[in-house]
Amino acid sequence: xxxxxxxxxxxxxxxxxxxxxxxxxxxxxxxxxxxxxxxxxxxxxxxxxxxxxxxxxxxxxxxxxxxxxxxxxxxxxxxxxxxxxxxxxxxxxxxxxxxxxxxxxxxxxxxxxxxxxxxxxxxxxxxxxxxxxxxxxxxxxxxxxxxxxxxxxxxxxxxxxxxxxxxxxxxxxxxxxxxxxxxxxxxxxxxxxxxxxxxxxxxxxxxxxxxxxxxxxxxxxxxxxxxxxxxxxxxxxxxxxxxxxxxxxxxxxxxxxxxxxxxxxxxxxxxxxxxxxxxxxxxxxxxxxxxxxxxxxxxxxxxxxxxxxxxxxxxxxxxxxxxxxxxxxxxxxxxxxxxxxxxxxxxxxxxxxxxxxxxxxxxxxxxxxxxxxxxx
Numbered sequence: 175x176x177x178x179x180x181x182x183x184x185x186x187x188x189x190x191x192x193x194x195x196x197x198x199x200x201x202x203x204x205x206x207x208x209x210x211x212x213x214x215x216x217x218x219x220x221x222x223x224x225x226x227x228x229x230x231x232x233x234x235x236x237x238x239x240x241x242x243x244x245x246x247x248x249x250x251x252x253x254x255x256x257x258x259x260x261x262x263x264x265x266x267x268x269x270x271x272x273x274x275x276x277x278x279x280x281x282x283x284x285x286x287x288x289x290x291x292x293x294x295x296x297x298x299x300x301x302x303x304x305x306x307x308x309x310x311x312x313x314x315x316x317x318x319x320x321x322x323x324x325x326x327x328x329x330x331x332x333x334x335x336x337x338x339x340x341x342x343x344x345x346x347x348x349x350x351x352x353x354x355x356x357x358x359x360x361x362x363x364x365x366x367x368x369x370x371x372x373x374x375x376x377x378x379x380x381x382x383x384x385x386x387x388x389x390x391x392x393x394x395x396x397x398x399x400x401x402x403x404x405x406x407x408x409x410x411x412x413x414x415x416x417x418x419x420x421x422x423x424x425x426x427x428x429x430x431x432x433x434x435x436x437x438x439x440x441x442x443x444x445x446x447x448x449x450x451x452x453x454x455x456x457x458x459x460x461x462x463x464x465x466x467x468x469x470x471x472x473x474x475x476x477x478x479x480x481x482x483x484x485x486x487x488x489x490x491x492x493x494x495x496x497x498x499x500x501x502x503x504x505x506x507x508x509x510x511x512x513x514x515x516x517x518x519x520x521x522x523x524x525x526x527x528x529x530x531x532x533x534x535x536x537x538x539x540x541x542x543x544x545x546x547x548x549x550x
Contacts, residue, residue, distance in 0.1 A: 209434065210234045212282040212321070214263060214312060215289030216255065217242040219391045220326065220380065223427040224288065225253045231431060236282065238268065238289065248383060248390050248423050263289050263308035267315055279319035284437060286324045286430065287312045290358070292394050294498040298353040305357035306364070313368045322371035322441065324433060329378040329419065329446055329509050331359040336506045341376075341444045341513045351501035362444075373433055373440040377426045377447040378509060379502070384422035384523045387536030396542070398499045403462050403534075403543055405469035407488055407496045410459075412473040412503035417452040418525070419509060420533075425522040432518035445514040451524035455503050461530035465538075467546055476504060 211228055215221040216237030226247030228235050237245050237258045245253040259278070261268035267275040289312075291304045309325065316323050332339045333349035345363065350356040365372050382389035392400075401407040429447040433440045453461075455473060463470025481492055515521055523529060537543040 208233050209284060209437075210236070210256075210282045211434065212236050212238060212278060212285045213255075214238040214261075214268075214285070214287045215326075216245050216258075218288060219248070219389070219393075219423065220377070220426055220430070221288040222246045222253065222390065223248040223423055224286065224430050225255055226251070227427050227431040228434065229253055229255060231435070233434070236278070238263075240289070246390065248388060248427070250390060263311055264303050266311055268311055270315075275315050276318045279315055279317075279321055282321060284322045284324065284434065285312060285316050286326070286434065288326045290326070292354065294352050294354055295494070296353065298356070301353035301357035302360070305354070306360040309361035310364050313364060313370065316368075316370050320370065322373075322437065323365060323368070324430070324437075324440075325362065325365045325372065325374050326430065327358045327362050327374055327376045328355065329376040329448055329507070330355050330502075331362060331376065332507055332509075333359075334501070334505060337508060339446075339507045339509045341446050341510060351505075352498070371441045373437070373442065374444040375430055375433060375447055376444065376509075377429075378419035378421045378449065380423055380426055381420040382422065382533050382536055383424050384529070385424075385532075387529075387532040387534075388540075389423060389536070392537070392540075392542045395499055395502070396537075398496045399462075399537075400543060401491055401496050402471045403465075403468040406491055407471065408469065409472040409474050409479070409484075410455075410496065410503050411476050411479040411500045412455045413476060413505075414456075414473075415506055416455040416504050417506045417508075418455060418458055418502060419449050419452040419507065420525045420529075421447060421449045421522055422529075425520065429514065429518060429520055432520055436517050440517055443513060443517070445517065446509045446511040447514065448509040448511050448522065449525045450522045451526070452508070453525040453530065457527070458530065461527060461534065464531070465534060467544055473503070 211233050213225055213235055216225050217239045222245055225235050225245050234256045237255045238261050243258045245255050247253055261270055333346045345359050362374055379395055426447045459471050462468050481489055538545055
């Protein structure tokens with residue numbers, strides 16, 4: 175074992191090891207129904223909660239991380255993974271020595287690839303390096319021992335389309351809102367053409383727990399949400415009829431774990447991990463405005479919106495943060511998840527008014543949003 179490995183927890187029952195074979199897959203080692211899973215991006219929001227659920231279900235999870243070696247569930251609790259390896263998905267074989275990479279592939283039944291950058295302010299080249307080439311490097315690792323790969327993508331690889339988006343719709347070649355979407359679509363193509371056993375999971379916009387609203391990291395759209403709620407961005411470029419597909423973190427993690435549990439049937443499929451019903455942009459604005467300390471943003475049609483006309487400070491904030499998410503306020507995709515529900519039996523709660531209130535209440539309780547008016 176190399177010096178890059180931090181051994182945290184291990185249970186070995188080799189005396190009881192048996193094997194079975196799934197169609198199109200390497201042999202899986204079943205130690206009292208355990209799978210040996212290599213999880214990239216394990217220190218991230220989705221990766222950490224997924225690790226917690228897989229370990230709780232009795233699987234052995236080895237975490238691949240970039241810098242942060244602490245694997246935590248959405249509740250903040252440390253997850254007792256089998257081991258932690260530092261790596262860089264932007265490098266061939268993740269920056270590992272070939273012998274170490276081969277050992278990892280041979281020691282695991284399945285790779286779940288969660289690692290990615292979700293920042294919208296990076297260049298197309300950086301998105302391609304991390305999200306697309308990073309996936310190519312993970313596939314090269316998997317090929318060292320014919321591991322299956324569960325790739326975590328995004329529902330928004332659909333691009334600027336509206337209306338029904340089916341799980342088996344062809345990937346578009348253009349019309350993406352940003353480099354993030356483009357790079358994830360390109361990565362999906364690599365997975366589909368890899369020749370490996372694979373499945374693709376597509377979460378939409380990941381938000382807090384369905385019951386409590388809790389979320390371990392306030393990033394991505396939460397940054398824009400904060401600027402709008404606290405009145406620093408007073409208007410948003412939005413199209414009438416647009417909707418936002420917020421999906422609770424617990425549904426995403428439970429869904430990924432269920433795909434792992436149904437791996438034999440899941441292979442070759444693409445699965446939407448999305449809300450039971452999206453929220454309209456107007457409903458989202460109303461939810462913010464229902465709190466006395468927050469400002470309801472004014473929704474402005476794209477043809478009437480001029481960022482240059484905003485006050486200087488708001489113009490800078492719009493350019494740096496809020497504007498990066500503007501395209502999500504101008505689309506109305508309706509993600510169909512029938513294949514996912516048929517495989518797992520799971521369905522997310524809708525993004526209704528009660529859920530939005532729960533999300534906002536948690537943001538206030540956690541100190542992310544203000545308890546009092548900014549003018550108080």
